[in-house]
Amino acid sequence: MAGLCAAARARELGGSPGVFEKGTRAGGSMLLSSGVIWRYRDFDEFRAQCPDGDERLQRVVFDGLDEGLEWLESLGAPVVTRETGNPLTTGVRFDPQGLTDTLARAAGDVRFGQPVTVTVTVTEDPLVLASGGFQGDPELVERYVRPAAPLRVRANPWSDGAGLRVGLERGAALSDGLDEFYGRNMADVDFDEDGFVALAQVYGRFARIFNERGEEFFDHNAVSWSELDLVQATAHQPGARAWYLLDDEALDEQVRYGTVRELVAAAPTRTNPAELPFEPPAGTVAAVRVAAAITHTIGGLRVDDQARVLNEQDEPIDGLLAAGADVGGISTGGYASGLATALVLGRQAAETALS
Ligand SMILES: Cc1cc2nc3c(=O)[nH]c(=O)nc-3n(C[C@H](O)[C@H](O)[C@H](O)COP(=O)(O)OP(=O)(O)OC[C@H]3O[C@@H](n4cnc5c(N)ncnc54)[C@H](O)[C@@H]3O)c2cc1C
Numbered sequence: 001m002a003g004l005c006a007a008a009r010a011r012e013l014g015g016s017p018g019v020f021e022k023g024t025r026a027g028g029s030m031l032l033s034s035g036v037i038w039r040y041r042d043f044d045e046f047r048a049q050c051p052d053g054d055e056r057l058q059r060v061v062f063d064g065l066d067e068g069l070e071w072l073e074s075l076g077a078p079v080v081t082r083e084t085g086n087p088l089t090t091g092v093r094f095d096p097q098g099l100t101d102t103l104a105r106a107a108g109d110v111r112f113g114q115p116v117t118v119t120v121t122v123t124e125d126p127l128v129l130a131s132g133g134f135q136g137d138p139e140l141v142e143r144y145v146r147p148a149a150p151l152r153v154r155a156n157p158w159s160d161g162a163g164l165r166v167g168l169e170r171g172a173a174l175s176d177g178l179d180e181f182y183g184r185n186m187a188d189v190d191f192d193e194d195g196f197v198a199l200a201q202v203y204g205r206f207a208r209i210f211n212e213r214g215e216e217f218f219d220h221n222a223v224s225w226s227e228l229d230l231v232q233a234t235a236h237q238p239g240a241r242a243w244y245l246l247d248d249e250a251l252d253e254q255v256r257y258g259t260v261r262e263l264v265a266a267a268p269t270r271t272n273p274a275e276l277p278f279e280p281p282a283g284t285v286a287a288v289r290v291a292a293a294i295t296h297t298i299g300g301l302r303v304d305d306q307a308r309v310l311n312e313q314d315e316p317i318d319g320l321l322a323a324g325a326d327v328g329g330i331s332t333g334g335y336a337s338g339l340a341t342a343l344v345l346g347r348q349a350a351e352t353a354l355s
Contacts, residue, residue, distance in 0.1 A: 001030035001103070001339060002324025003130035005068075005346030006353075008075065008106035013354045018123070019107050022115035022158045027100030028132050029156045029296065030339060032193055035099060037072075037339040038084045038091025039065045045088060052177055052333030060305045061330060064344035065091070072343070077102040085256070088225065091337065116162050118169045126319045126353035127166075129309070130346065133296035133325035134161030135181065144178040144299060147235040147292065154183060154196050154293040163326030167301040170320055171311045175328025178299030182331070182338060183231045185290040187269045188241055201267060201290045203260045204230045206253045207244035211237040214278025218242075226335035235292040242290050243276065247283040264288055296338055300328030307349035321349040 004026065007017040025031070040046040043062050050058065069092050073079060078098035084091045104110055116131065134140040137160035138150050145151070168174075184200040191199050205223040209230065210216050217237055223230045234242045251261040264270055269289040273280045276287055301309050301322045308316035323345035330341050 001028060002132075002326070002342035002346035002349075003128065004103035004107045004110070005343050006128045006130060006323055006350045007108065007110075008103055009347045009350035010354060011106065011108050013350060015350070015354050017107070017109065017350070019110040020114045020116050021110055021112050022131070022162070023156060024112055026104040026110055027096070028159065030342070031096050031100045032156060032196060033096055033339060034197070035080065035094040035096040035339070036084055036091055036337070037065070037069060037094065037343060038086075038089045038337045039340055040088060040336070041090050046336065049088070050331045050334035050336055053331060054175070054329040056305045057303070057327070057330050060348065061336070061341055061344045064348065065340050068340075068343040068347055071347070072099070072102070075102050075106050086225070091340070116166060118165050126321060128307075128346070128349040128353065129163035129166055129301065129320070129322040129326045130324045130342070131161070131163035131326055132156065132159030133300065134159070134164050135294040135296050136160035140164065141294065145181055145235065145294070145297070146179060147240045148238055149240040151183070151235060151240055152186065152191070152291065152293040154186065154295045159296070159325070163322060164300060167309055167320065167322065167326070170309070170317055172309045172317060172320070173302040173312045173314070175299050175302045175332070177328060177332035178297075180232060180298035180332060181235075181294045182228060182296050182298060182335060183292060183294040185227070185231050185234055185242065186293045187267045188289045188291040189268050198266070199268075201244060201263065201288060202227055203250075203253065203255050203263060204244060206250040206260055207246050208281055208284070210243045210245060210278065212239055212241055212243070212277060224334065228335045231292050234290065240292045244288045244290055245273065245280050245284045246286045246288075248285055251286065296325040298328065298331055300326050302329060303327050303345070306352040307345050308352060321352060323349045
């Protein structure tokens with residue numbers, strides 16, 4: 001998304017950008033997403049939810065989002081609803097296919113199957129790194145996130161850290177929170193894009209949460225609304241797995257896509273509590289085996305408030321910009337909309353490049 005936003009904005013400002021797209025289609029993970037582009041209702045809430053993020057960058061995203069949303073609509077991106085369904089946040093839900101088509105049209109020159117790499121210099125002009133994070137490279141995930149076992153990827157198949165590598169090659173500094181990621185605890189089976197939402201088990205806050213050794217490693221009362229803290233903690237358990245154990249009360253809880261009972265019934269890894277490898281707590285009537293999956297990394301390149309990539313001395317690297325999940329330090333310590341970061345920093349990168 002960030003690259004398309006940068007190109008579309010650059011064209012609007014009179015530039016002649018080209019988008020080098022590794023994939024066979026436009027839209028990256030944006031196309032696979034639920035399309036909800038959001039921010040916290042007030043900045044203090046953003047700071048409280050993502051306390052370890054870079055406040056200057058958070059300000060840029062927070063302040064720039066409403067204008068960015070209006071811009072998307074002005075380009076013709078189709079709105080599904082102006083509700084996020086979360087009282088803490090405000091934003092707009094777009095149809096992901098319509099959003100992708102709109103941005104690809106506005107970006108103009110998108111060249112498919114043309115990856116940016118450290119060895120291929122694509123341009124002498126300013127370069128905006130927008131490759132969507134490093135979740136697709138198991139080696140980088142192992143180095144920075146350090147999960148207990150390889151994580152399944154719940155994202156487009158092409159984002160494997162090219163932005164990070166190019167940035168490092170050119171002397172970039174990295175943000176804090178390199179071990180953090182946005183993802184979901186999924187039913188512990190192999191899946192493809194069709195399973196990204198259907199297999200997500202987002203009701204850990206109602207479950208008792210155990211690892212394979214039978215240790216209750218996370219207090220369900222402490223699980224955050226996004227459940228990212230639980231997903232990240234699961235990644236560090238044996239096998240990067242967990243068991244969600246549910247009693248009758250938990251099964252009756254309502255979550256986004258139905259009751260917990262309905263989600264559990266549909267989960268391919270639901271298990272009879274009698275068959276668990278450890279003694280479950282009294283009252284457990286259902287169990288689901290989950291594994292942490294990664295959608296995108298939260299740590300990444302360090303940039304300033306103009307989307308310029310910074311070196312270790314905090315100086316901008318000439319002609320190098322970054323946007324979207326290639327940038328670290330925005331939702332550190334919590335969760336914020338990745339689509340919002342892509343939209344705002346993508347637009348900002350274009351404005352900086354053409355200023
Ligand atoms: C199931 C699902 C639901 C989601 N729902 C939401 C939601 O409702 N709200 C929200 O805010 N976020 C959501 N997200 C997250 C959101 O999709 C991402 O945060 C967002 O797409 C990140 O934008 P980006 O531009 O950084 O990466 P992407 O949108 O993934 O774009 C990166 C692009 O870079 C390309 N690329 C990778 N490597 C190279 C290379 N070497 N050279 C050239 N091109 C390259 C990729 O092919 C891709 O097209 C969801 C994600 C998923 C998977």
